[in-house]
Amino acid sequence: MTTVLPGRAGAATAGNPAVDGHPPALPATAAAMLDAVRATGPTFTAVSPLTGGPTVDVPSSGPADVADAFAGATEAQRAWAARSPAHRAGVLLTLHDLLLDRQAEGLDLIQLESGKARRHAVEEVLDVAINARHYARRAARLLRPRRRAGALPVLTRTRELRFPVGVVGVVSPWNYPLSLAAAEVLPALMAGNAVVHRPDPATMVTALWLRALAVEAGLPPALWQVVAGEGADVGPEITARADMVCFTGSTRVGREVAAQAAHRLVPAALELGGKNPLLVLDDADLDTAVEGAIRGCFASAGQLCVSIERVYVADRLHDEFLRRFVARTATLRLGVGGDFDADLGSLASARQLDTVTAHVADAVAKGATLHTGGRPRPDIGPYVFEPTVLTGVTPHMAMYAEETFGPVVAVYRFGTDDEAVALANDTRYGLNASVFSGSGARGEAVAARIEAGSVNVDDGYSAVWGSVDAPMGGWKDSGLGGRHGDEGLLRFTRVKTVARQRGLGLTPAYHRPGVETAAWARRMTTALRLLRRTGR
Structure with missing residues (x-):
């Protein structure tokens, strides 16, 4: 159910004058956006902070819904990972343009669901556009195979390869419903992953609006799965299945997410509290x-x-x-x-x-x-x-x-x-x-x-x-890992080193012990001294 809110004017008093104006309303497309949510459970009625009135009824996802979301994301991810970074970048650049063209609708949603002033809502739209453009431009360079120094110059050819982690679980909060969804989802997609995303129920439509724009920009819909429900209910289901977990929220819950991820030996990126x-x-x-x-x-x-x-x-x-x-x-x-x-x-x-x-x-x-x-x-x-x-x-x-x-x-x-x-x-x-x-x-x-x-x-x-272009993350109890910068994309990849040895072997021949091993040790000692003198 989608409820359009009535307008309401603020009242001014001495000391802190209010500004007259009517709150924005939900777009007519909100109900269609909610159809993308993998949820079959009871509904939660979201309330707008601007008026205290209802906005939409959001369904909740159970374990079976989350499992279905991961199954769909896993299947879609294989084809997406095979796409070139240039193809994936094209989707993000088109999303960049759609965000700027349709920002008025996005600003209405951000205000309606989070309650913030419009001048602060616009920061979110601009931030997401900047991040989409940044990773679209940088991804090909960051993800390409890289030559690394080998064990022995010329004789060892070493390369670093990057692969997507698979399906990334994202739990995003209500306070920056557009920015903090995009900060994790967009670089994860750009790196070749699929995403199962749980936005906060109170700001669900804002996140779904971003997803709808991404699909319009060319993103296969199954790559960005959305589930719904309270974090305590849905979060553990996501962490139990994801190949990587991204969580933004309280330090208390962040510790629980980190512990569950550590038990499964999957990476966790956490942005937590601050003072x-x-x-x-x-x-x-x-x-x-x-x-x-x-x-x-x-x-x-x-x-x-x-x-x-x-x-x-x-x-x-x-x-x-x-x-x-x-x-x-x-x-x-x-x-x-x-x-x-x-x-x-x-x-x-x-x-x-x-x-x-x-x-x-x-x-x-x-x-x-x-x-x-x-x-x-x-x-x-x-x-x-x-x-x-x-x-x-x-x-x-x-x-x-x-x-x-x-x-x-x-x-x-x-x-x-x-x-x-x-x-x-x-x-x-x-x-x-x-x-x-x-x-x-x-x-x-x-x-x-x-x-x-x-x-x-x-x-x-x-x-x-x-x-x-620079990383941003927390120290101490404020989290693990960082957004932005090269790290903001590379954290969504697995790294593999491939090294090919030519000519001189790095280990002695085991079928000729004794004399051969002593000769190998002398050769290696000479090589290390030479490398030291040449500044290598």
Whole structure:
């Protein structure tokens, strides 16, 4: 069943003005997209964060459905792997163009299902297009056979060959329903694999829209199988069958996925939680730092894996930064309309709203100072929460170390760069960080000392996120493996080394022991000394 949502206007109040506008509605093709899901079980009614009303009824997949999806994907993958990288690249380049041509429909879906503001939804469409183009252009070079140095120059001919892993299981989340589906699915397909994909039920149609565009671009439909259901139910079924598993979500569940994959000895790529810091050094430009912090903290209402939740400011700049940051935060416009006017949209669900509300209430009750925000805004949308800035957050408060995943940030002060680095690293997470400095060299030097898989200098998160030619992944409890860069494609392959030996053998002749073995050892010793002298 597909339900078209009624329009609704947001209401404005002092401090955080709302933006008038009507929420977008589901496209007429949504019901047809759902027909692609391998599911025969009971339905789940998805709710739009923009209004709290129903969007679609999503069926659930049982073990037999998942098994059928893998069977279909396995059969389709054999023919797809035989296709040239150039053929597969053509599909991704056509998808790139379709994404840009039809982005308005995609933006409506992202907003409708995730609740984010349109200006943040457009980042997802552009990100997917960039990734599709990047891997389409790079794949042929990365996947071709490569010559490697042999055991002996000239006499050993060695090649590295790449093969797809088979069928990749992908479990993607609700917060970036387009980007985080494509980040795993597209390079997996480009490497010659098939995919069995479980999008979050709350954002199912957004992922299905991307799949529909890929099929229109020339992708065989059976290559991208979709199953549905809660992660706790469907995830283990996927991990039990996949040749590789990709999971984005909480660290707790990520450990379970890793353990199940390890038991089967299949690779697992995990992007997990974060408690990301931003450092404002004492030579930073305040205007740049404030705007960077606004974007880093409040994009997608803080529901971004690389979102900033901790801001550390040098003593010399702390008071003025805080004054400007609070004042700027208070001007941000809240809205649930399908236009580009709102600065922030909604949280994704009642559960997210409860977590954010509880973290703020706990901090204030235990002595933190609330400078702006701190309230739900049901007058605008059922799960809207004001962008919130606090100081005085201490270790006995829940939000100090736990991931809030909402538009809430704590500001702290520091004395020296060494202290700032120590504070930034005082976390079990290591996903993303930011450094603002008046000196690029100083900013990069501090960034190199932060224990995180990605660090942005003079930017909140976009500089690393947009650099798709470089890897991006988590340290510590923030995950295993990385997206983007060469690794983002090669992780979906198995590597094989083929070496052919000509002339001189690498081992002595066993049918002539003694003298022959001693002669072989002398020859090899001479060869190694020669290679050492020639710099080989």
